[in-house]
Amino acid sequence: MAALRRRLEAERSRLQAEVGRLSLESGRVGYGNHMADDASDVFEQAKNLTLRRHLENLLAEVNEALHRLDHGNHGICQMCGGAIDAARLQAVPYASLCLRCKVHSEGRGSG
Numbered sequence: 729m730a731a732l733r734r735r736l737e738a739e740r741s742r743l744q745a746e747v748g749r750l751s752l753e754s755g756r757v758g759y760g761n762h763m764a765d766d767a768s769d770v771f772e773q774a775k776n777l778t779l780r781r782h783l784e785n786l787l788a789e790v791n792e793a794l795h796r797l798d799h800g801n802h803g804i805c806q807m808c809g810g811a812i813d814a815a816r817l818q819a820v821p822y823a824s825l826c827l828r829c830k831v832h833s834e835g836r837g838s839g
């Protein structure tokens with residue numbers, strides 16, 4: 729599980745850097761001196777915000793995965809309690825649900 733932790737920690741650093749970068753960028757929006765850029769600035773800002781929320785959600789998931797790793801229950805589905813497939817953990821190291829439950833929860837549209 730040491731390799732998994734390293735991957736999660738690397739992912740966490742990457743996401744934190746990315747969120748920080750987007751925060752800086754959205755902070756700059758509105759200070760441009762070209763009127764014509766305003767509309768695209770607003771569009772960019774909305775896009776940045778959506779991306780930032782997505783990254784923040786991912787970051788929360790990565791943090792939760794590291795927390796589970798600390799408690800020795802990472803790789804266990806949080807919904808059905810079954811083991812999460814190793815291949816799935818390879819692809820998504822912060823996965824908290826097995827594929828079946830993931831599909832099920834997305835099917836309900838709960839987000």
Ligand SMILES: [Zn+2]
Nearest residue numbers: 805808826829
């Ligand atoms: Zn499950």
